[in-house]
Structures are given as C-alpha cells and as structure tokens.
Amino acid sequence: MKTDGFAVEILNSLPGMAYRRLNNPPNYTFTFVSEGCFDLFGYAPEELMGDTGINLMTLIHPEDAHHMRKLYGDTLEKGIPLETSYRAVTRNGETKRVWVRSRVIDTDDAGVPLTVEGFCIDVTKFMRLETQRLANRSKTDFLSKLSMEIRTPMNIIMGMADIALQDDAGGKMHKHAQTIKTAGNKLISVLDDISDYAKLESGQLEIKQDVYSFSKFLREIVTATTEKAAMANLEFLVNVDSNIPEILVGDREHLYQILANILDNAVKFTDAGFISLTMEGVIEGQTLNLDISVADTGRGIKDGDLSRVLWDFSQFDEKVVAGIGLGLPNADKLAKLMGGEIKASSVYGVGSIFNVTLPQQIFSHGSICNIGNPHIKTAIVFENRDDYRETLINILEDFNVPYEVTDCEGRFCDALLGDEFAFAFVASMIFDEIKVSSPYVLSQRRVQLVLIQGRGEKACNYEALQVLPAPVFCLPVADILNGVYFAAESDIAIGKRANVVKFTAPNAHVLAVDDISANLAVIEGLLAPYRINLDLVESGAAAIDAVKIKQYDMILMDCVMPVMDGTETTLAIRALENAATNCEEVPIVALTARIDGNKQTVLRTGIFDDLIPKPIDTNKLNEVMEKWIPAELQMEAEAKKAPQSPGGSPLTPFIKIEGVDVAKGIKLAGGGNFDTYIRVLEKFCENGRRLLEEIPDAVQREDFSLCAVYMHALRSISASIGANLLSQTARVLETASEQGQAEFIKAKTPKFLEDLEAVIMEAEYAATRNRMAGNNEEATLKARMSDMDDTKKKILLIDDTETFLFLLNDILKEDYETFISKDGEDGLETAQFAMPDLILLDIVMPGMNGFDVMEALKADDRTKHIPVVLVSGKDTDEDKAKGYDAGAVGYIQKPFKPDEVKSEVEKAFAL
C-alpha cells in the first residue's frame, strides 16, 4: 500500500500509534503502523506489520478483550466510528490505559468492512489524575453537604437554647441553656472550619475588597481573644503600631478569620504563661504591608513537625486538644489567596511565633489613633507590673504625651492634688491601697484617675473613675486621653449584653415562612419578646395566600423549601397583581443555612431586602427587627433601656456658670471629659449644700478647727470645678480659722456662703439642663434655638478637642450665635437642624474627619450652601489646597489668636 512520504513522517513523529489494518479475523493484519508503536506497546513497526501473530486484539488486556471485541463488532461493522479507552498489555507485560479512535475506510459490496484506520495513545497518566480529581471533588462535596446537614438541626438546637435563655433568666434551666449554647457555638465553629476547607479546596472562595475600619477590627479581635485567654487563664499582651492607617481596603472578614485561627491555636496549645499579638504596618504608597506576630509560651512544635502545621490536619502533641486541626491550614491557604504568607517558628518547650505578612490597600492615610493636644494631656504612671507599665509608656511616648513614672505613693498622691498632670494611671492593686491609706486624696483629687485593671481583677466601683482594662494597647489609651468614658462597672460582659430586646411592636404584623415546623417554633420563640403579631406558614404557596389577604410589615422567608423555594415565593409575592396589600414593597428577609449563600451573593440578586443566616443569632435578629419594623410601630421596651454606649452624650450643650471657669474645670475635674465634669459638679453641689448648713453652725459655736476643715474641703472642690474666686476666699477663711481670728471669720463668712449658694444654684441648674439634654437632645436644641437672638448670625463649631471648642466659642459668642459639636457626625446633624450661616470645621478628628464632613455637607441639599472655614494644626499647603478644593472658603491655623479667628470669620461672611 502506497503512503505519501510526508504524511508518514508526520504520523511517525506523533506520540501514540497510527495504524491501518485489514478486517480479517482472527488475523487483523496491520498493513501500516507508525513508529509510536514502540513507545506504546514495546514493538517495532516491522514486528507488527504483516501476519506476525500480534495484532490489536492480542494486545488487549484479557479482562477487556470480550468487551472490546463486542464493541468492534457493534460499531465498526455498522459503519460507526469507534472511540473508547481500554486496558492494553505491552510487550513486557505492563498494563496501560489506551484511548483509541478508529473508523472503516473501505467496505465490500455487501457493506462488510475491509480496511480499518485508527489511532491509539497512552492515557494512563491522565486517567490517574482525573480519577484523583473526581475523588477530591467528591470529598469536598461531601464535606459541604455534611456541614449543611448538621447546620439545619443545629439551627433548631441553638434557637431553642436562646428561647430558654430569654424565658427563664437566672434559673437552673438558664445554666443548662447556656451550656447548650456554648457547646453549640463550638460545634458551629467546627462546621465553619469544615465548610471553609471545602470552599478553599474547591477554589470557590472569593477574596473581597471592602472598605473597613482597622480600629474596629482590632477592638473586635482583641476583645474576643481577651475573653478566650482569660478562660484559659493566660495573660494576653497586645502591641499595635498606632500609625497604622484607620480606613483600609481589603478582605476584613478573612483577615479576621486568619488571625482568629492563629490566636485560637495559640490559646489552645498554651497551658500557662501568655500569648501576645504584635502588629506593625509598613506603608508603601497606597499599600500597607501588615506584619502581624502571634507569640505564645505553649508547648512549641518539634522541628520536624513545623512544616506540617500549616498544611496538615494533624496535631502534633500527644495530649488531646479540642478541635480538628483545620484552622491553621485554612489560615495559610487564605493568607496566600490574599497575597500574603504565614511563617511559623518554634522552640520546643519555650513557645511558638506565627508571623503573618499581608498587604492591604490604604483608603485614607489618617491613623487609628489621633490624640488632640498631646502636650496638655500630661500623665503620671504608677504601675508595678513591668509588662503593663512598659506597654503604657511606649504608647504615651508614641502619642507625644508628656509623662512621669513613679513608684512612690507620696509623689503620686501629691500629683493627684496638683495641677501638674491631667491623667493619673494607676495599677488597680495600688489604687486599693491608696483607697485605704489616703481616701482624702482620692476625694479631693484634681486629676482624672485611670485604673489599670489586670486580667482577673475585679472591677472597682469608685466615683468618676476610668478603667483601662488589660490588655493595654494604643486604642483604649487613646480613648481615655481623648475623653471617651469607660464605665468601671463590668456589666458590659458579652453574655449580658446579648438578648436585649430594644422595643416591642404590638401593632406590627410579621409573617414567617419555613417548611420545618421546628424552625418556625424557634422563630416564634425568639420573636416573642417583641409582642408582634406573628403568622406562621409552612410553604411558599401558603405564604402567597397569606399576603393576598393581609398586610405585613415584614416577612421572614426560609430560602430552602420543597416545591416552591424562598426565592420563587418572594418573586411570586412581588409579582402579585391587583393585590390590595403591600406585596410590592413589604420587606422580605431571607433566612438561609446555605454555607455558600454568603450575604453578598444572596443580597446581590436584589430579590431579598436583608438576610439572617441560620442558626439565627439573636443580635442579628434584633438588628433586622430594628431596621425593618417601621419606626412608628416600635415602642419602648418595658425593661429598662440598655445603658448608653460609652462615649457620653454626643452633643455637648455648652454650659455657663457664673463665677466658674467651666473649661478649666473640665480639664481639672473631668480630665478633659465633659460628662465626668458634670458628675463632679453634681457632687460639688451635694457637698456644698451640706456645708451651707454646717458652716454657720460651726461659726456660731466658734469651733474654728472644724471651720478650717470645712473651708479646706471647699477650697479644693471649688478649685477642681473651676470656681477660682470661691476657692481663694475659702483659702483665706481656712487660714483665718486655723489662726482662730473670730472677728474676721464672723464678718466674712456670711458673704462667702451667699456666694457659695449662688454658685451651687447655678451649677445645679447647669447640671440639670445637661441631663435633660442627654435625655432629649433635640428638645434642648429647639429650646436653645427659641432662646436665641434672631439677628445674630449662626456659627457651628466642630472640633473633637474641647479646649479648642471652648476657645472658639469664647472668641465668637459675643458677636454670633454659636453651636458646638464634638465630632463630625454630630456636627452634620446639628448643621441640618440648626442651619448655621457658617461652619468652623476641624480637619483632624477621629471617625469622620473634616474632609469627610465637608463632603457630606456638600452632598446634602439642605447644607451644601453653608460656607465652611477649616481649622487645623496642619499647615501643609497640600492640606490647605485640599481644603479649598473641597470648597472651603477660609483656613484658620492652630494655634490661633482671637483676632485671627474674628477676621477670618468676618472675611467668610463678606464673601
């Protein structure tokens, strides 16, 4: 048979074997084979061509021979090309998987095939890989299904536990229910690990790019770890670079997961000692390279095991430890997906260090901690624990806050009574001693006292005391220096805060749809405290019937239901025509246990208004209820309102007291915090009233030593609230009393008491007004507005630093009506409400900065016309330019002189 030489050359260079053969059973004579036959079967072409006794059929594995013969008969003889794979046996007895494709090229007149052409190739390797891939996929599929199957009953268990917790507060059942919840939470975290693992293995995991607040992130992870470390009786040390930018772009959720996994691991494997978290950030243009280390004093990992930690499920210690060992491998895979890496190093018997490096994008360059006026926030530190003291000192140095360290009680007490310091940080154990040894110093102190509370130390209840709980790190210290109040009470424990129902809505109608009645029971139980009218239906069809006849304020819709699932039902409800009800706009909230149904995916479809993942978390449910139940139907819950979040009242109404330097008082008594100052003021009034009655009596009896004591007390408390004149007079009278100058005292005391009473009355009035303002800010604001002189122009002052607020206010209040706000958000609200003619706006503020506020002002039709003058300590031209670009009409440089402020304001009004 003649074959074109060129074609043969090509055929010979192919891997695999091309052939032509006769259809002459049982010989099946090869008339041509390409050279690939040697690699494939181990025979040279000449050994196969002709009637050599070896042909395609004899090369088939005996177990496949029957099947193949049948195939050849069925297909080829009917003229259909054949394509299949089978097992072949080579010359040296090796079994190979061979793929073959062949067709008949020539038949006799009766249609019986005469010649067959074909091509065979070795696919052994591919098949092995494919088999493995299939096996892997079924493994991850299995894991996904498994975690979903467990999740559904878990939903019911957790929900019932929540109901029990709400029902029977404090009883024996409460404890049992709490145990169920704790165990359930553990199980859910295992499920999460499994489903993450399945997602990571199958490559389904998506890395998101969200804008997020790094300080919030940090607080969350520190709070969670602090609790876990405390339960394991471990010290937790945190050291965070305060220059890390606050607003970042990246996958917050997964970053949290990575850190939580590593920290959990550290807690789990450490029997005694501490774990520590260190975070540093290196800024390169718009990228922040986070360098995070977690160190522990755990058992450590033996050298040989170290490389396995990150990719293996195995746990290396003989000792049994909870968990299934998926955390670290998951964390490692996640970090790699996010463009980072995790390194582990360990010294057996000493501890381990896990190091995570990860890039995040910088959204804006403001850092997580900003301290207003660090130079006036002088601090004295009295702490005998090395770790706490050194951490605190490092932070204060970072913040440029002047400080002094002391280990002498006498020096510390002097400092408390003097003007030298604004803040006094003291170890809680030392404080307990001072409380016993020098109660007088504490009651007369003029410095904001901050208690450093170590792990496991009881919260201490003492007036106007701030608490810095361990772990000491930059954020809480910044809060304290900036005047954010931390309550000394320890009732902010997570357990108590949960399950707080904020309102009832007896006039609201809610429909819940779920095919599993136990789930409905859970929902019913969880919603019971809201006293809403709840209708329960078990299918999509029933839900549609229900909405046709009744108007609901919200629908809770299970996603996975037989016949008609949640999505279909929702679409059907939306599409209901001529319905007399609000089918088109009723909020529909999806309930989903689907692990792959992450929030974004479900919400992105736009079908649902919101989503609650199962098992239902009561906090999330509360959040959804608050958001979607119409505000007019929400009524104050009967139980006492939850205590206000730290931060004090956002609006600080300016108070004026005749004869009192309020700004100075706030600095001295309040440590810069207005709310604290008000509390001190109330105390002053209480003590003052008592002394008003007792002093005349003592003077009458000529008991001058008692007089001296009273005057001494009045001298210091007056000074601390800023009543300077009163304090000076008290001092004179104190000296006179000590010297027994009866005439002088009798002559001067009545006038002094009159003055005292006047100040007390003023102060009481101011404090009461402030309290009212706290309860009803808007009303006060309205009241204030109606008080105001309409002819004066209105200026809103926004600055996070009270000193500047008061300064600006002092400068401008004569000629203008002033409003003040301590932060950007509050400023915006006030602007909308008060409609000022001009806004003086600080640039550097925590939370919303000046530029953010400007943007928001310009975006709002009501406020966009209001001219803004920026006030800032930043004097870079860049900032100025940025400010003018954003629409500012002027710029005041801090520190400022009164005249500069006045002229800048006049200039702005003249525009």
Added chain:
Amino acid sequence: MSQKLVVIGASTGGVEALETVFSQFPADIPPVLVVQHMPIGFTDILAKRFNLQFKFNVKEAREGDEIKAGQILIAPAGKHMQISKKNGRDLVETFVGPKVQYSMPSVDVLFESVAKHIKDKAVGVILTGMGADGADGLLAMKNAGAATIGQDEKTCAIYGMPKVAMDMGAVMYQLPLNKIADKILTLAKGASK
C-alpha cells in the same frame, strides 16, 4: 553592690536547665545575666514566661538596662550582650556584631566583659550546650578572681560547653544541675564582706 554578679551561659537543653536553677532561687536573688542561644524572638517569650513563673523579675535585656539585685536579664537573640561601666555604674550594652563561637549572643562576649569590669565580684556558670562558647570567657573570669561553676556530664543534655571549660581548667566547681542554684547563692554572698 552587696551581692556578686551572677552570669550564666547555656545552649542546647539550657531552657530546662535554667528553669531548674531558677525554681530553686528565692525572691531576693543576686543580679543575674543570662546568655541562652536561641532564635530571634524567643528570648523575649522566654523572659516573659519566666517573669510570670517566678517571684523575681525576669526580662529580655535592653541597651542601658541597670544591673540590680532581684532581676534576671536575658540577652536578646540576635545581639551580643556585655557589661560596661558608665559613671561608676554597671550597665548592660547590647550590640550587633560578628558571631563569636558561631553564636550571637555569645557567652564568651559576656563573660569576657565581666572578667574585665567586675573581676572577682562575679560568679560564672556554664550549663548544658553544644560547642565551646563560654569556655574562654569562663577561664578569663577565673583568672580575674571570679568563682566558676560547670554543669556535670550526667545532668547535661549535651556535655559540650561545660566539658571544654572543664578541660581548659576554667571550672572551679563541677556540679549536678540540682546543686547549682545553692552553690550560686553561697558564692554570690561573698561580696558583702
């Protein structure tokens, strides 16, 4: 300084050995400096762990730290530690330099500075460890009049560094691990005379 300065060098097996010695110390210990060969990062962990574990203070040494009784300073991994006199006070100096005896921190660097500045008012101790770091330094200390101790073969995880020191004639007292703390305390008291 009423008590002598105690300097301890250790390598392989040293963490457990140090723990044993420290656990036999009272709260009012003489000043102690330690060089323990370790990867960077772990000396801080070790110091913090010991600090929580024992009544006296233990911390990783920093440049300029004062040497005082009741405190153990551990040389930071990745830096040498030595003693220097400034204004008549003994201060700790830490610095990055060439490795000595394949190590940084090196026991020799510390011991030799102690031999130079503290002379006979010191106690030198070599505990378990591979190699020869510390032997030369211990000999220098002995020649300067200090007391010297070496851990014995039986209780060593690795009888390397103490053996070289012993063979050189630098060790005055060769002792099993559980006798070392007592000996240190006895020898350290001598300075009060």
